[in-house]
Amino acid sequence: MSGIHHFVPVVHRGDAVGRHTLRLRDAARARGFSSSIYVDTMEPDTADETLPVADYVTQAQRGDVLVYQFATASYMAPWLAARPETLVVNYHNITPPSLWAAWDNHVALGQVRAQRELTLLVPRASLALADSVYNQGHLDEAGFVRTDVVPPSAALDPALIGADRDASGRAPLDGARWLSVGRVAPNKAIEDTIAALMVTRAHHDPEATLLVVGKPAAASYDAALHRYVADLGLSDAVTFAGHASDATVAAAYAAADVLVVTSEHEGFCVPVTEAMAIGLPVVAFAQGALPEVLGNAGVMVDSKDPYVLASTVAALLADGPKRERLAQAGRDRLSALGLAQAADRFIELVQTVMVPS
């Protein structure tokens, strides 16, 4: 029986691309398709969910659609380009190499390679699906003929995070708990959040704290953040939780007063949707896909100046009615994004390029 199979360099269970791929596989199976996940690198915690890419050669069926989960460089790209099956590219964005170069030039070179690999797939892909309209622009620019947008099926289950917060009931004017969620990577620019926290503690809220939840993606960047925190005298105010289980991430959301996103580059930003799901206020730097994803459900700033960020967060936390309005806008925004139907929509689009076996 033909199937919809996913190819991804590696699957991490708590990672957005990993969670997205697992959910798409499950959605395909629920519709009666054969569906497996093939990886370049087997991870111990997902080894029971994945197969080595080389295994596909012996398992290939006529009519298969191969879906490449594209976010970074991999030898899978040229390999897939040479396969005869129908190919769908699911594009999650390539972090600009310039954001990595100062921290890990090897990764930066990998991103340059990824950019080349994306163009390599252009003539082979029957369909290219992007997480966001912002990402779709990249696909169109690269030359893909048929593109569409389906948001990622990667957010934590809101039921796991907990019931809706009382958006206006609590007035965390003192000791506000800032939250940052996502890989600790240079493109996340967590240093800008830290600088803003410092200004906040100097001028608005001496007890404000920041919890950074996410797996370090570059040792040099992670070490620099720790040193920066120490140099600024914030060692008691900033906590790096590192890689965390879904339950721990959920607990962090539940305890936070505001999600602060100062990324230099985001192709979607799943944590923003997780915050919206529970009514957690978001303050985000307007770049990449964030204005599109957040809409009017959070406060966007066009400057990463720490004084601007600090006073923006302080003003939001002091304004209960505004937080309540944003919480409602967040629920509306999630409906508009269609996250709950994303996996089904993805399968429907893939079916349009399936060739009967």
Next chain:
Amino acid sequence: MGVSDDHPSADELSAGQAAAADALADAFDRLAPQGSDPWNFLAAFTHLGNRFGPYQPGGPGSSDLLIPGEATATGGSRLRRIRQRIDGSGSGADETNEFDQAMAHVVEAFRFLSARVRTLEERLARQDAPLHGPAWLIPAQELGDWVSSVAGHVLATTPGGEIWHADCGEGALLGAFEEGGVMARGNEPRGAVALRALEEGRHVVMAEAIEALSARPAASLGGLVLSGVVDRLPLHGLINLLGQARRTLALGAPLVVLATDPDSASHQPSTVARELLQPHSLHEATWEVLLDRAGFVAVAPLLGPHDEHSRFAVVASTPT
């Protein structure tokens, strides 16, 4: 989808806040590991490998792959194929040989540099305390009523040019210099302290003194005041610092060392600071010897050490 307009804009910030914002960004940018082995040399090897075939840094005999006639794996033959494409022929053996040998030298140079950097980084790792934010263990000391004396000496002896204050705290001395009509800058490694100085309009970088001075051009300072930092560095750090002071000061420029008397009971560092930082407070006589050995002249006491703060000031200058 617009950006919210109910927050202050960057244009509304005061000059001090704008400078503080820049200083915060600079304080992080300096932490990027420019030049470290893992990303620089590995990247160079990767680039060569992508272009000319596989190469494993440190692998036995790997560079032989690039030398014609000695290639035993695909790397060498791939390189030859690339070279032949460049030539547009399969001939020109002498040129190919020269090209391949040059490439082998490049790879070997990277290998040498990589090993050298690794050695130096390991040596530095042994010397540097692996503690982040060590300055916070010894709080910044404001100069109080010594400001006018120190400023008076420096302003009277400077040959001109910017004056630097290392561990400037909230910048009282910088303010005195500026009131005297001289451009003054400083460094303060305790970010929150530096923030206050910056917001007051002082020209301060958030950095350790050795980092800040290392970034200065030679002979670019018309005067230098070292305080605070001289009480919390180990001896090798103090000697490095004096070396940078000598390099950055112009001819005939004054240096002032404001230190704490190590015999003072009232200004002993905390137990934690002593155990983690191993600070090396020195007596006045020892500073005089160190300054003399570092190439300074006119070494003499200026203030103390028997004042109420148990501090003293030693002055010196670079030769004219």
